[in-house]
Amino acid sequence: MDCDFSSDELAFRDEVRAFLAENLTEEMRKCAAATPSVFVEPDIGQVWNAILNKRGWLAYQWPVAYGGPGWTPTQRYIFEKECALAGAPTLTVLSLKLLAPVIYNFGTQEQKDFYLPRILSGEDYWCQGFSEPGSGSDLASLQCRAERVGDKYIINGSKIWTTHAHHANRMFCLVRTSTEGKPQAGISFVLLEMDQPGVSVSPILTLAGDHEVNQVFFDNVEIPVSARVGEEGDGWKIAKFLLENERGGSCLAPRLLADLSTIEQAAAHEPDGKGGKLADDVDWKRRLASVRLSAQSLEIIELRILADVAKGRLPGPQTSLIKMLASSIRQDVDLLAVDLYGHAGLQLDTTRPLYGPDAPVSPLHSSGAQLASPRYLNSRAWTVFGGTNEVQANIIAKTVLGL
16 A cells, blocks of 8 residues: 555655654563553553653544644554554553543533543543443443432442453443433443442453453442533443444554564464475465455555545444454454464463563463464454444444445
8 A cells, every 4th residue: 555655654654663663662562462462551551652642642543632643544544554563562542542532522621621631641541331241232221320419420330341440540431320211312421530439340350361351340439420421311422432433443454464474474484294384385375365365455444434534524334344354354363373383372371461571481382372372362352342243243234234
């Protein structure tokens, strides 16, 4: 696609590459590479966030009025692609790409003035309270209740699969403020502090051995009415807006393609069991090419959506297509890595993190083999979080295809 870039865009690409070469340390690259999850730990992510914030690039998707650099959609794509190719840590998506657009589109001026600077500075670290036991794909059935008493809401209930709730000091949350009418009409969007009486966090360990998600319980938790974003009952509308950003707010293909390149390079050193190297095996090359073609097709779709955004159109329901395709391709990429390393890739050490001075040492093989299984197991969640593949298919059928 580089052949279609203008001279100014190529100059911007070179600027991003120079910045990454100067500021992205080898230690950051190693830590990011040794993270099985799509969500980097705060000890990596917040450091990289601070470096980008100092440069004025952290809020690269935000409007200029709220601290964004004023980049075009193409520049945002170039930045994300170069970060992926360089092996940079992923950004703190929950606050930067999900909550912030909600705040500056639906929040009061006081909420904008208070929360947006704290997101950029790293003073606030957010988690997302949407799913509940029994209310995941059917989010409209959520039961976590917020009862209004004067100028306060009293919250009771629980949230589950809450990513990084054990790190967060704040949560953006969907709560039921009414049981009248349609279920969607009784949902509101609120902000709350995690470090207060009545909030408790219980860890959930994943198949990969990661402590990434949690269940959060609310027992008569009090928040001011001023902590609500939008009007009472606007939660469903705001949630749909947020989920469109979650499913299509980033370019996912560049990182998938970068991971495929890493796998391809590693295959040149792995035996095929027949006296040669796996990289020369015809079946392996066919599998690798098939996954790469899928990732390249995804990239074209993402670029088409960026072109629409550049014309002032909203991402819309076609972002569900991005989410569904990217989730399946992510799993295909990680399966390739497991098959690449064979039995050596089954070394699953439950010690976390897999980076730093106290990281477990792989006794038999490379760090790539050690990470293959944790990544594969972690990516099983891709076809579930942010809306299952089945939910995405229904959205595409109804709103895109008109079925």
